[in-house]
Amino acid sequence: MSVFIDPNRRIGRIDPKLHGQFIEFLGECIDGGLWVGEDSPIENEHGYRKATLDALRALRPPLIRWPGGCYADTYHWRDGVGPDRATTFNENFATYExxxxxxxxxEFLRLCEMLGAEPWINVNMLSGSIAEMKEWMEYCNREQGTDLARERAANGHPAPYGVRYWGLGNEVWAGGGTMTPQTYMDEYRRYASAMPSFTTDLFTPTPMVAIASGPDGNKPRERVKWTEDFFRLLAEYRQPKIDGYDLHFYNWNIDDDRDTPTEFDEAGWNRVVEGCLELEDILREQWTLMNEGLALINEPEGPLDSKLDHVDLIVGEWGNWHKTAFLARPALRQQVTMRDAVTTALTLDLLQRNCDKVTMACNAQTINVLNSLILTEGERTVLTPNYDVFMMYRGHRGATALDVPRRDTESPVYVFASLGEDGRTLLVDLTNAAMYDAADIDLKFPVDVRLESMTTLAAGDPHECNTADDPDLVRAAGIPVGGDVAQSHAVTLPAASVSTLRFTVV
Known part of the structure; x- marks a missing residue:
């Protein structure tokens, strides 16, 4: 296979927030996985599991979404602030704890501060109220000495947190209210209109970002109709504040009872790999529908009015979901093999390739749940192959995505490339999606480039995974390179592997 990579064929800037993460009170994602408490025998730093915290510090996720997910629509924020906290029962996705x-x-916002991550908070639109949302925002962000600002200071944080991203509802088409676009739009208008601006100048734009609940990406007919109806209703009369539209898509693997996260045949491997690629078509479909809907908005009637002409497309939840997770205890726990790592790499590639359409995305979920980067077992903490993929891809953050055409559509090798902010560094992703066969690829450039480094993630067997007893069985490793300067570089890729190559334009 031969691929031509031209640094001048540019798509757009890769927003670092496309590498976002999602944590929810589901199973042991937060309680036990991230948070163990200061009195725990497990090594911790002010209550955060130290091994998890150290891994996240190294990764530096640009964005973290919390508290849900479905949990957000049962969550009352006052239960979790101050010295005296409520005890409730968590039924979220069979957590039952x-x-x-x-x-x-x-605790969440201090975590974001420690990691340098932007927080995205989802408000409770199902069982909460507009007043509750407003008070939560005031508690997080008010600089002036209101009662809520003083309460935040008494709880240890005098300065405002400056939370910009707020999701108004979650999956409102199902557990978030089983709403129709009409009922959701009615509620969304009220909630969005009530958001504080946190400005002191009438003509200064608010820094707050309002994110609407988009469609169920796994329902082909419903997702089209939902977006058509939502934006048609949005165009009626005046528009509420809306900055983002949150699509969710899971790569379901639920058709074969014999297929598990670690036991699968080649047909199961191919089914999951092909399934993750569907997201690219969905993104392009939804982007077109959103812009067709925005075109329905009338022109302003007065000089003080402005016309809404853009809403960001966001993927708030994505990842592999294997059938056995439904019955797992703790809830939705599943192992991670190279099958998941390959689909994680391909998903990040397609998100980056569509950076002119998508601005933020969150892997679901970071710890102990579904497409995890981190698994914990008692006192031990394990980094999955997915963690390595995200670490290998850090160099794409803020870079410019390049349009790289595939020359051979029959090849199992997928290619993505970006040009660094320095204008000379090329980072190339090569994913060999063949379960058992190695692959050769010839990378061609219009100029001389030097191959500086190569990192490859592969396993001796594609079913292998990292466990508490063997935590480094599947790990990325550097591959020796000669540093040759040329316009063509030949590379051999192991079966079922993810590689990143770093070149410098000479």
Whole structure:
């Protein structure tokens, strides 16, 4: 296979927030996985599991979404602030555990501060209220000395947190209210209109970002109709504040009872790999529908009015979901093999390739749930192959995505490339999606480039995974390179592998 990579064929800037993460009170994602408490025998830093915290510090996720997910629509933020916290019962996706609320707003926002991540908070639109949303935003962001600002200071954070991203509802087409676009639009208008601006100048735009609940990406007919109806209703009369539209898509693997996260045949491997690629068609479909809907908005009637002409497309939840996760205890726990790592790499590639359409995305979920980067077992913490993929891809953040055409559509090798902010560094992703066969690829450039480094993630067997007893069985490793300067570089890729190559334009 031969691929031509031209640094001048540019798509757009890759927003680092496309590498976002999602944590929810589901199974042991937060309680036990991220948060163990200061009195725990597990090594911790102010209650955060230290091994998890160290891994996230190294990764530096640009964006973290919390508290859900479905959990957001049962969550009352006051249960999780201050010294005296409520104990409730968590039924979220069969978690079925007492919820002591030891990890709340301050713990989440301090985590984001430690990691340098932008926080995205989802408000409770199902069982909460507009007043509750407003008070939560005031608690997080008010600089002036209101009662809520003083309460935040008393809880250890005098300065405002500056939370910009707020999701108004979650999956409102199902557990978030089983709404129709009409009922959701009616509610969305009220909630969005009530958001504080946190400005002191009438003509200064608010820094707050309002994110609407988009469609179920796994329902082909419904997702089209939902977006058509939502934007038609949005165009009626005056528009509420809306900055983002949150699509969810899971790569379901639920058709074969014999297929598990670690036991699968080649047909199962191919089914999951092909399934993740569907997201690219969905993104392009939804982007077109959104812009057709925005075109329905009338022109302003007065000089003080402005016309809404853009809404960001966001993927708030994505990842592999294997059937056995439904019955797993703790809830939705599943192992991660090279099958998941390959689809994680391909998903990041397609998100980056569509950076002119998509601005933020969150892997679901970071710890112990579904497409995890981190698994914990008692006192031990394991980094999955997915963690390696995200680490290998860090160089794409803020870079410019390049349009790289595939020359051979029959090849199992997928290619993505970006040009660094320095204008000379090329980072090339090569994913060999063949389960058992190695592949040769010839990379061609219009100029001389030097191959500086190559990192490859592969396993001795595609079913292998990292466990508490063997935590480094599947790990990325550097491949020796000669540093040759040329316009063509031949590379051999192991079966079922993900590689990143770094070139410098000479």
């Amino acid at each position: 007492l919820d002591p609320h030891d990890f709340g707003t301050d």
